[in-house]
Amino acid sequence: MKTGIREGARRVKMDLAEKSRQGYTCGMKTAISIPDTVYEHAEQLARRLGKSRSQLYSEAVAEYLARHDPEAMTEAMNRVCDDVKTHPDAAWSAVACRVLERSEW
Secondary structure, eight states: OHHHHHHHHHHHHHHHHHHHTTOTTOSOOOOOOOOHHHHHHHHHHHHHHTOOHHHHHHHHHHHHHHHTOHHHHHHHHHHHHHHSOOSOOHHHHHHHHHHHHHSOO
């Protein structure tokens, strides 16, 4: 599941990176109200990462969207299910049988 989230966030970040090369005013401008402490922490993080405030907020929203996209979640879970073996391992099956034979029912 996390792989799908990471892949979705990676795709959005790549799109953002491509658009950011096109100039400062790419995309939609918006105004939001956030608590002072969130703003201060975001400013500190942006400085530490060497990113603009807009880039930090864009990446944060992109990651949030990727995490809450039901289709991306379903795709990620389907990929995990495809990778998981559906046939039991013979050795583990034998061990399980021995444990069950010794257990009281």
